Amino acid sequence: MKSTLKKLLPFAVVGVLSGATTVGALKYFDHTANNGDQSYFTKSSNTSFVGMNSAAIGDDFVKSAKTTVPAVVTIKNYQSRTASSRASEQDLFDFFFGDPLGGRGQQRQKQQQVPDNMPSGMGSGVIISPDGYIISNNHVVAGANKLEVVLSNKKSYIATLVGTDPNTDISLLKIEEKGLPYLNFANSDNIEVGQWVLAVGNPLGLNSTVTAGIVSAKGRGIGILSSQGKAANPIESFIQTDAAINPGNSGGALVNTNGDLIGINSAIQSTTGYYQGYGFAVPSNLARKIIEDIKKFGMVQRGFLGVQSLDLSDEMQVSAYNKQNKTNIKSGSGVYITKFGDNSGAEDAGLKMGDIITKVDNYPITDFADLSVSIGSKRPGDKVQVTYLRNGKESTTTVTLKDQKGGTSTRTKADLSVTEKIGSDFEPLSDRFKTDYGLNSGVVAKNVTEGSEMAKIGIVDNYIVIEINGKPVNSQKDVEKILDRYQGNVQVKFVDEYGRIYTKGFKMP
Incomplete structure (x- = not known):
């Protein structure tokens, strides 16, 4: 299985920051600290910023951190599992993150049985309302028979899992409390590459950790959700950041300097399993739509264009398609329609095979990630303006999105x-x-x-x-x-x- 997955992700494995990995890593760092190496846990009080107004930036970071830290929680995932199943999870850890314990982690997992009262994994979450709604990642809560939420003030609650969406790696939890600190959603469409951001979470068991960086890129599709085989229709259009993110940060907050939520930290790209400069977060606009669906309908409402497509920005994909179909399609910008599904709204609107989608609602579509998030954030029945090229001529048509069964109405669980x-x-x-x-x-x-x-x-x-x-x-x-x-x-x-x-x-x- 590993060899198959490695073919899918041939370099620097993209790892979902599963909380289960944090347990083994935390034991290692605890052991290191107990042997006298305290440098990992200490930080100099003298922080300087070279080449910028350090006072202004520092003040912005302090205000943002003060707003964010109280609203970020630890999530403990408890599962009923045997020692052998934990060993198999360590194998998954080795693939996604490498084995920083040099093989000792797997040996220790096989030799020791984790007590039933110890969490199988830990991650982070963000309080988004004063009455206890918490957003996190799907992979943080997956498989749990009990979820414990610990606030920054150490107060603990047993949470109810309201719903999850593997296609975006988002989950929604609820604790029974009032007057909680919470974060406001920002419009993630307005963020800019180069903008300062903070990542707040609980990496490696270290509560309330704040790291700073910039937005390195937008609209990243990294293939992690589809490669795991758990998402039927994955939506990947991640915000990439160089703010330090490590295992345990999953589900934590990515915020701007105002302390507003612009993303939910979800994955890293690393050969070692720890921070190497690449972190990825689900944009807040997409995350907000998912949780609003879960709260209102009990399930995610997903609209579809009803097309199969070729990402023209991917030269290898285009080359493989040309070879297989004996065509001469040129790589570039946009998404090329190769086929229509049953009851396709796009086909009903007059689109044809060979058309190149370049915009949705005037939002530029340069690759499949752009198309995925622009359509994935819509519901059945929504109408979108699709701009496309046909024989070099640009046209626009209105497409009514449908669900996978061809319906144009939202549904609740009772309708399933x-x-x-x-x-x-x-x-x-x-x-x-x-x-x-x-x-x-x-x-x-x-x-x-x-x-x-x-x-x-x-x-x-x-x-x-x-x-x-x-x-x-x-x-x-x-x-x-x-x-x-x-x-x-x-x-x-x-x-x-x-x-x-x-x-x-x-x-x-």
């Missing part, structure tokens, strides 16, 4: 189909397969959604579901018939990739 509620599609097994493997019934799980009820009981793509609630299933219609309007506990009998049969359950959402 059975398979959407449980988080999986199903394909029938052939009679030949049933005969060969001695099965009387069965369907193949497909498109299993991360964090869904099916995923929580251990089902992944290509597992075979034999029975639901004691009844055999041979088609998706069988599954829908059994669970339509059903309330209560669901029992699922399924077969894994090794032929082992399990029966596990969940409460019907």
Whole structure:
């Protein structure tokens, strides 16, 4: 599996700052500190800035930090896991971050069993309302059966997970409290490359850490969400910063010098697993839209153009496409339409294969990341102005965005189909397969959604579901018939990739 992933990300592995990695790293640094090396934890009180007005910048940083630090929290993720599963997570750590313990981290994880009262991972979060709503990353809360939130004043709460979105790596939590300090959202479209920013979080277990840097770039697509296979339709248009970000900063705040939230820190690009100058944050405009959807509808409302496309800014992608399709498309700026999906709003609006999308609502589209965030921040039914080139001539048309089923209305969880509620599609097994493997019934799980009820009981793509609630299933219609309007506990009998049969359950959402 590692070799496959490494082909996807051949250099400087882009790492999601999973809280689980912080536990091993923190033990290492604690050990270092106890051996007399305190330099990692100390900071000189004499700070100077060369080549700028240090007093003005320093004052801005102090005011911003005073505003931000009280609104940034620690999130502790508790899971029921065995020592062997923790060892496998260390392997993931080795891939994403390298092994800074020189192999000792994996050995220690295999030899020691972490107590049940110790968190499996830690990350950060940002309070965004005085009544206790907290925004963080999806990967910070993934797999948790308990989430503990610790404020900067050390007060602790058990949080409710309101909702998550793997496609943007955003999650929303809630604690029961009033009068909390919180951050206001800034308009991330207005940030400029070179602008000063602060990153605030809890890296390596060090609470309330503030680092400064600049916006290094905007609209970065780094492939991390798609490479993990957990996001069906990933949206990547990250803010890149050189403010120091390390494991544990995930879900923390990226703010301007006014202390306004411009991004949620999510990933780093590093060969070692620690800061090497590249950090990435989800823009605040996108993050805000996601949490507003979760609060209002209970789920993310996602609009789609209904096109498959080629990123003309990616010369390697263009070259591969030309070779495969025997075409002569030139690389450059924009997104080239290669195909339309079913019920495509773009096709309905008159766009054709071969058109090059250059703007959406007058926002320049230079690459797929630009298109992804400009459309991904819209809802079904929204209308957008799409500017495109056809045979060198520029035109504009109005596209009505649709959901993946062709609808133009927002939906709540109550509007979802059975398979959407449980988080999986199903394909029938052939009679030949049933005969060969001695099965009387069965369907193949497909498109299993991360964090869904099916995923929580251990089902992944290509597992075979034999029975639901004691009844055999041979088609998706069988599954829908059994669970339509059903309330209560669901029992699922399924077969894994090794032929082992399990029966596990969940409460019907």
